[in-house]
Amino acid sequence: MKQAKFNLERRKDKGGNLITTNVPIRLSMFITGSRLEYYTGFRVSNSKNFNTDYSKTGKPFIKSNEPDAGRLNRNLKGMKEKAELFYDNAIALGQIPTCETIRKQLDEYFKGKDSKPDQVLVKDAFTEFLEETKRRKSIRTWKKYNTTLNHLSNVFGIEFRKLTFDQINTAFVEWFRKGMIKGGYKEGSEKKEYLNNTVVKYLRSFREFLNWCKDEKRAYYTGNAKFEELRENEINVIYLTGEEIEKLIKAEMPNERLEQVKDVFLFGYYTGLRYSDIFKLRKQDVLDQEIRFYISKGKNTTWHLV
Known part of the structure; x- marks a missing residue:
């Protein structure tokens, strides 16, 4: 049976160094004297996380320290099996498989190019x-x-x-x-x-x-999928006591960044502002010891004085 294999794209940066981060994974397969190189659409965050000897050891394509390695391995396994199946089916039907036909079949199966023209993905x-x-x-x-x-x-x-x-x-x-x-x-x-x-x-x-x-302007979806009751659990609100706030004020932070985090937290505590509101504050919003600004939540925008 014809074997499909995976390899990493080898490309150098402007300095002539081999790129080792966010590297594309390619599927490779020799078909009737030609080599199919197919971009899988997947990448590894670091080339060290790719098992170059997976075919010899039987280990997964992607090492476990790669984020979301399980999903990547499942998807790559599925793509490998399909490529080999497309080749075997062509042989069984008395056809001569080519790089172009296998590439087209992979595109149709994995990239949705076989959908009808009036269907929106x-x-x-x-x-x-x-x-x-x-x-x-x-x-x-x-x-x-x-x-x-x-x-x-x-x-x-x-x-x-x-x-x-x-x-x-x-x-x-x-x-x-x-x-x-x-x-x-x-x-x-x-x-x-x-x-x-x-x-x-x-x-x-x-x-x-x-x-x-x-929406009638689009009408992409006309079905009626039912969602079970989407009810959130009640949560216990965690808060600090006045004594704990005083301890935080006096606490020394190990670096400037954490000192700034503490300042923002305390500013929010004393003003009642959310972090998203604090982030948007401008110097001109502070006038005569007061903060005057607009808060947007959902479709509503309200003016506030703190």
């Missing part, structure tokens, strides 16, 4: 949604939606690239929910699960995206 619609959000809403809201897109890509992997709206139903939503819980996130070298409130937040964001897609 979910990833393309989401990109449009993000662009509109960036123009009309706060950067914080845009980041929330962008993170939702990243979660969709992580949970569904390569399949997300060719996902169309007719595939989105209640089962899809439930799979997305379970995928986020199972996938979790990394804190250092430790993997942690998302709390219910975090999962609910991104499910709401996805529902908002689908509602945007239902």
Whole structure:
């Protein structure tokens, strides 16, 4: 059977040094005397995290210290199996496989180029949604939606690239929910699960995206996927006592950066301002020992005096 292999792109920077960070992963395969070099769409943060001898040792393509190594290995394994299957199918049908035909089949399967002309890919619609959000809403809201897109890509992997709206139903939503819980996130070298409130937040964001897609101007999505009751758990509010605040004021920080962090925290404590509001403050907002400025939250903008 014809073997597909993976290798890292070898490219040098302007100084003539081999680039070792954020390196593209390529699929390589010899087909009827020619070599197919196919860009997988995936990268490793550092070339040291790629197992160059994976075919000999049987170890995963990507080492465990690479962020999201599990998802990368699953996607690369799927791509390798498909490339080899496309080759074997051509031989079984009495056809002569070529680099061009295998490349086209890979594109159609993994990049969604086989979708009908009138079908909009979910990833393309989401990109449009993000662009509109960036123009009309706060950067914080845009980041929330962008993170939702990243979660969709992580949970569904390569399949997300060719996902169309007719595939989105209640089962899809439930799979997305379970995928986020199972996938979790990394804190250092430790993997942690998302709390219910975090999962609910991104499910709401996805529902908002689908509602945007239902708008009569677009009508990308005409389905009716059901979301189970998206209820957040009550949380215990953690606060500092007056005595603890006094201790913090007197505490000496080990460096200037932490001293600034302490100052911002105390400023927020005494003024009642959120960090996002403090970040936007300008010198001209402070006049005669008072802070006068506008606060935007959602669609509402209000004037405040502190």
